Amino acid sequence: MPVVFIMIIIAIVIFILIGLVFGYWIAILYQRKRIFASQKPPQQDAVPSQGQFPPQQDVSLPQNTSYLEDKIWYEAELNFLFKFNEKLCSAFGFQDVIRCITEAAHNFLPIQRAVFLTWDKNSEKLTLACAIGWDHGRNQEPLVIGKDSISGFVIRNREPLVVSDLTKEPYLNNLKKEEYLQKAFISAPLIFKNEVLGVLHVCDKKTLKPFMQRDVSVVMNIVRMGAITLQNVLLYEETAKRAAELEKAYDELKEMQDRLIQSEKLKAIGQLASGVAHEMRNPLGIIMQGVAYLEQIIPTETKEPGETLSIIKESAQRADRIVRSLLDFSRASKLELHPENINFILENSLNLVKTELKNIEIVREIQRDLPKVLVDKNKLIQVFINLFMNAIHAMPESGKLIIRSLVKQLEETKNNIVDERLGSFFEAGERVVIIEIEDTGTGISEENLKRIFDPFFTTKGPGKGTGLGLSVSQNIIIMHKGLIEVKSQVGKGTRIIITLRIAKENGGANA
Amino acid sequence: MHKRRVLIIDDEENFCKLVKKNIEQTGEFEMHIATNGQDGIRLAKEIKPDLILLDMVMPKMDGADVVSLIRDDDSIKDTPIVFLTAIAKEEESSSQASFTKGYSLLAKTVTVGELIDCIKNNIRR
Numbered sequence: 236m237p238v239v240f241i242m243i244i245i246a247i248v249i250f251i252l253i254g255l256v257f258g259y260w261i262a263i264l265y266q267r268k269r270i271f272a273s274q275k276p277p278q279q280d281a282v283p284s285q286g287q288f289p290p291q292q293d294v295s296l297p298q299n300t301s302y303l304e305d306k307i308w309y310e311a312e313l314n315f316l317f318k319f320n321e322k323l324c325s326a327f328g329f330q331d332v333i334r335c336i337t338e339a340a341h342n343f344l345p346i347q348r349a350v351f352l353t354w355d356k357n358s359e360k361l362t363l364a365c366a367i368g369w370d371h372g373r374n375q376e377p378l379v380i381g382k383d384s385i386s387g388f389v390i391r392n393r394e395p396l397v398v399s400d401l402t403k404e405p406y407l408n409n410l411k412k413e414e415y416l417q418k419a420f421i422s423a424p425l426i427f428k429n430e431v432l433g434v435l436h437v438c439d440k441k442t443l444k445p446f447m448q449r450d451v452s453v454v455m456n457i458v459r460m461g462a463i464t465l466q467n468v469l470l471y472e473e474t475a476k477r478a479a480e481l482e483k484a485y486d487e488l489k490e491m492q493d494r495l496i497q498s499e500k501l502k503a504i505g506q507l508a509s510g511v512a513h514e515m516r517n518p519l520g521i522i523m524q525g526v527a528y529l530e531q532i533i534p535t536e537t538k539e540p541g542e543t544l545s546i547i548k549e550s551a552q553r554a555d556r557i558v559r560s561l562l563d564f565s566r567a568s569k570l571e572l573h574p575e576n577i578n579f580i581l582e583n584s585l586n587l588v589k590t591e592l593k594n595i596e597i598v599r600e601i602q603r604d605l606p607k608v609l610v611d612k613n614k615l616i617q618v619f620i621n622l623f624m625n626a627i628h629a630m631p632e633s634g635k636l637i638i639r640s641l642v643k644q645l646e647e648t649k650n651n652i653v654d655e656r657l658g659s660f661f662e663a664g665e666r667v668v669i670i671e672i673e674d675t676g677t678g679i680s681e682e683n684l685k686r687i688f689d690p691f692f693t694t695k696g697p698g699k700g701t702g703l704g705l706s707v708s709q710n711i712i713i714m715h716k717g718l719i720e721v722k723s724q725v726g727k728g729t730r731i732i733i734t735l736r737i738a739k740e741n742g743g744a745n746a
Numbered sequence: 747m748h749k750r751r752v753l754i755i756d757d758e759e760n761f762c763k764l765v766k767k768n769i770e771q772t773g774e775f776e777m778h779i780a781t782n783g784q785d786g787i788r789l790a791k792e793i794k795p796d797l798i799l800l801d802m803v804m805p806k807m808d809g810a811d812v813v814s815l816i817r818d819d820d821s822i823k824d825t826p827i828v829f830l831t832a833i834a835k836e837e838e839s840s841s842q843a844s845f846t847k848g849y850s851l852l853a854k855t856v857t858v859g860e861l862i863d864c865i866k867n868n869i870r871r
Contacts, residue, residue, distance in 0.1 A: 513803060516832035517758050520854030524764035527858040531771055555855040 315343045323464045332468050336461035337365040340437050348438040350415045354431050361386050369415045384411040386434045395423040423458045427466040508561035515558050522551045560703035574607035584619035594633035602641045608668050609738040614711045621704040622672045629676025639671035666737045673730040679723040749776040755786030756801035768858045783807030790822050796869050802831040826868040
């Protein structure tokens with residue numbers, strides 16, 4: 236009897252134990268199948284705003300059941316995050332990082348769509364930046380969404396939103412539902428140091444299984460890492476922009492300083508010139524009159540004194556040429572501007588140096604219908620003669636002198652460069668006449684090129700050049716609010732480019 | 747042949763002397779010299795020159811003053827004047843001070859030939 240009693244008790248205990256094990260197994264199975272109710276993840280799983288990391292799992296979200304499955308999943312997630320991180324590091328530029336984030340979410344999670352929107356806190360608008368699995372249409376205007384949308388809601392809450400059935404969420408009813416959102420989605424904001432950068436939406440599971448805690452965890456890891464990189468890129472772009480602005484400001488300042496120095500130099504020389512010219516030309520006049528007198532009274536057969544006289548005369552004339560060049564500075568302040576045809580002025584100037592051309596071939600690349608430009612004709616002739624003479628001197632044997640004229644509308648090509656011309660001189664869209672005088676002569680070394688516009692800088696032998704020609708020419712062009720540039724290659728030749736504004740009132744006047 | 751009278755008014759006495767020698771060499775002119783404005787006007791009234799060579803920059807009375815005094819005097823007001831100057835360039839005469847407008851302007855370093863041509867042209871006018 237007692238044996239039967241004991242056996243019954245043992246059977247009951249075994250039965251209870253089997254029941255407990257079986258019940259637990261059933262409970263776990265049931266939990267696996269339970270659809271993850273649409274809900275915001277709990278507070279502590281929100282995107283960290285100050286660099287705190289939330290717990291990876293929460294009891295209220297569906298869990299993975301098997302240890303093995305968990306292990307496989309987390310290994311895959313770790314591997315994915317490692318690769319994602321690698322990709323982020325090599326991404327360059329804002330758009331590239333966004334593409335990288337969206338692609339990562341789309342590739343790793345079994346979803347149909349991944350959509351990224353950037354947030355502009357000033358306009359409080361979201362702009363579609365990247366979409367995978369959904370086509371907005373290439374030729375359409377950029378998609379811009381207001382803050383009264385589900386994305387706006389996510390940004391306001393600064394927390395991820397997990398929805399398993401959009402139709403069954405009454406608290407989202409009064410929000411605009413973006414067209415790309417599907418029945419189920421996770422929307423996560425990208426936040427870095429309290430600053431919202433954008434929203435990532437991952438929509439609709441392909442497997443039609445519910446979103447689970449591990450999915451949210453992956454999305455959160457993607458947006459966290461993405462936010463840091465995106466912020467870095469923004470900072471980098473901001474720094475680069477500032478650097479470019481600073482560089483531009485520096486270039487403009489330097490350009491202005493150079494021009495100021497040049498104009499001060501010229502002013503000082505101008506003042507000195509008129510004083511010196513007066514004092515120099517009186518004695519020079521006396522010498523030249525004296526030589527002329529002696530030339531007449533000394534018999535021509537007396538060779539020696541005749542030769543001496545001619546040396547004196549040549550020297551006096553040379554000194555007079557220097558005085559004349561100096562005078563150009565003191566006169567440079569006055570311009571007599573009239574609408575002129577640059578082609579005529581070029582031809583006039585060329586005529587004046589005709590006798591010097593000898594073995595030089597003239598090539599004209601002239602635009603016939605050039606608009607008239609407000610210039611001082613005589614001053615411009617002086618510039619062209621100077622340039623022609625320089626070209627001629629650079630081609631002592633033979634060569635080609637190419638004369639170009641054209642009208643052009645300047646285009647912005649680089650940051651601070653307008654059609655290769657400094658932005659501080661001209662603006663994009665401005666119409667200009669360009670005159671180019673090119674020779675196939677000896678060219679100018681890089682070292683000399685820097686000093687070419689300096690007063691008194693010359694490479695010509697003593698008595699052959701005053702070193703004032705280009706300096707005066709530059710001064711004249713600057714007075715016309717134009718630009719003169721020199722491009723040269725030793726042994727190949729030199730090209731002088733003059734750019735002159737077309738006065739607005741003469742913009743359409745054809746010659 | 748009757749020699750043309752040319753008066754040179756310039757404070758550079760040596761310049762005047764050499765110009766006189768050079769111009770008189772041609773045998774066509776009779777040169778007179780004044781080394782300041784006042785002497786120049788007095789001499790002009792006295793000899794009634796066919797042409798006056800006038801320096802622009804002179805101490806006390808400069809070229810502009812001399813011109814206005816000459817133009818105010820009926821006996822010499824039509825005398826042709828050629829300006830000689832150390833600072834101006836001849837081709838710039840149009841943009842020079844208003845008192846030189848309409849007159850020939852020569853640099854002091856002009857050649858004798860050019861000077862004689864200019865004198866002849868202005869006397870003929």
